[in-house]
Amino acid sequence: MNKSDLIDAMAADAGITKAAAKKSLESFLGNVEKSLKQGNRVSLVGFGSWSVSKRAAREGRNPQTGKTIKIAAKNVVKFKAGSDLQNSVN
Known part of the structure; x- marks a missing residue:
């Protein structure tokens, strides 16, 4: 499964648009990255x-x-x- 497949699956499961699913996934990944850069554990x-x-x-x-x-x-x-x-x- 790649990123676009995951976005499609998230949109279908949550009943939201692909754009909203993409925004949610990118927010999640960005926040994990930011936390790890600060030396925190997620x-x-x-x-x-x-x-x-x-x-x-x-x-x-x-x-x-x-x-x-x-x-x-x-x-x-x-x-x-x-x-x-x-x-x-x-």
Whole structure:
């Protein structure tokens, strides 16, 4: 399922227009992104939670040349599925 499929499904399930569903989805995604940028965790009980963790700088290897390269430190977004979501998939 891609973004437009999700918008269509949301509009059909909620009985709203596709434009309203798109606006709702973009608002949700924007607020999750803003919260994660601030270093906060976003939790939806039963569905899952998003968090940001720091990945330290490290050395890696270029697989073509075997040369050692430096990989910079960065923040990584993690998602952990909630128990309800996990149980519904299995």
